[in-house]
Amino acid sequence: MADRAEEVRDPGALRATTLPPGWDEAVDLEADAATIPDPAEVEVPAELRAEIERLMSLYPDRHSATLPALGAAQAVHGWCSPLAIRQVAAVMQVTPAYLSSVATFYDMLRTERPARSYVYVCTSVACHLRNARRVYQALAGEAEAQGLDDLDLREFECLGACDMAPMASFDGRYVGPMSEEDAAEAIRQLKAGETVLPGRGLEDPGFELPFPAPQPEEELEHPKVEPAGGAWPEADEQEPPPAEGPPPHRREIREPFAPGTSYAGEEVDPFTRDVVEPEEEEEGEE
Numbered sequence: 001m002a003d004r005a006e007e008v009r010d011p012g013a014l015r016a017t018t019l020p021p022g023w024d025e026a027v028d029l030e031a032d033a034a035t036i037p038d039p040a041e042v043e044v045p046a047e048l049r050a051e052i053e054r055l056m057s058l059y060p061d062r063h064s065a066t067l068p069a070l071g072a073a074q075a076v077h078g079w080c081s082p083l084a085i086r087q088v089a090a091v092m093q094v095t096p097a098y099l100s101s102v103a104t105f106y107d108m109l110r111t112e113r114p115a116r117s118y119v120y121v122c123t124s125v126a127c128h129l130r131n132a133r134r135v136y137q138a139l140a141g142e143a144e145a146q147g148l149d150d151l152d153l154r155e156f157e158c159l160g161a162c163d164m165a166p167m168a169s170f171d172g173r174y175v176g177p178m179s180e181e182d183a184a185e186a187i188r189q190l191k192a193g194e195t196v197l198p199g200r201g202l203e204d205p206g207f208e209l210p211f212p213a214p215q216p217e218e219e220l221e222h223p224k225v226e227p228a229g230g231a232w233p234e235a236d237e238q239e240p241p242p243a244e245g246p247p248p249h250r251r252e253i254r255e256p257f258a259p260g261t262s263y264a265g266e267e268v269d270p271f272t273r274d275v276v277e278p279e280e281e282e283e284g285e286e
Contacts, residue, residue, distance in 0.1 A: 034095040042090035048076050052091045062092055066102050070109050079110040107156060116150035117190050120169040123155040126162035130177070135166050138183035146184075148191050161202065163209055174202035177210060 051072045055065040069092060073084040080103040082096075089096045103109040107120070121127075121136040136155055143151050159174065161167050167176025170190065175197050178186075182197060189196045201207060 034097040036093055036095055037086055037090040039090045039093075042086055044087045044091055045076060048072060048087065049091055052088060056092065063094065065092070066094075066099065067106070067109075070099060070103055074109060078114040079112065081113075107154070110152075115152035116148070117152070117171055118169070119151065119153045119171075119190070120156040120159065121153070122157075122159045122161070122165070122167055122169075124158035127166040130166040131180075132166035134180050135168065135178050135183065138180040139168070139187060142183045142187040146187050146191060148187055151190070163211075164202065170196040175200050176202075 052065070052069045055068045055072065056062045059065050069088050070080055070085075073088050074080050077084040080099075085096050085099045085103065089099055092099075100111070103111050119139060121132060121139065123132045123136060133155075136153075140153055143149075143153060156169070159167065159169055161174050161176065164174070164176035166178050167174055168178055169175075170186070173196065175186075178197075178200075186196050195201075198204065199207065
């Protein structure tokens, strides 16, 4: 079975997949143990320090502020450089290794020097069904052909703009739907510092989706919106059904029952909660 698995396995699939840098580097077992930087030894810009402290104050656990804190450092330094990570670690009082593990996991945090432009092509489900992979390959081919080397071009899991699939983010500007034919002009405009495909951006004036949702011929009645589980009617609108069966108690309860207990000196029926009168012994019985 194992031999058969080796036969059908695609040996080039792993090599063709873009993997994060350093994924195959061996762990340095001789390195010093991770330590938290001394705040007195790390100079942190005052505005960055204030922003990180503000972010930490929003959460009961300071670790919850890791992502926004790294984002704030990236906004100041342009990327999550070793210096930026050390500054955040000094303010948050965590190890730089902990911050690095987070920064290398999320695509929106950059652990390499800033590129000229950032192009993220969505290849998730909605865009994948519209050949987003070919759009990515066309952009990569044009970037190489036009000599645009300083470009961070990557596939992205989802950018949350499924209605304009296939789409891509050009330095944070959402453009779509895109096709392979758009690649040459998009790369040329990136290289020249121009707006990529003007009029095709999500926030461009007059932008409209090429596949608008069909509109109903008649105005539809707005659905009734209620809280989860339904709305509780007003008191005067309530019509509870009449009670069925015997009353729940045939006598007044003097005190609440506790689990496993009863009234002292009295035997109580567990179903009716009636006091069971003791049976009288007949004469002659011992």
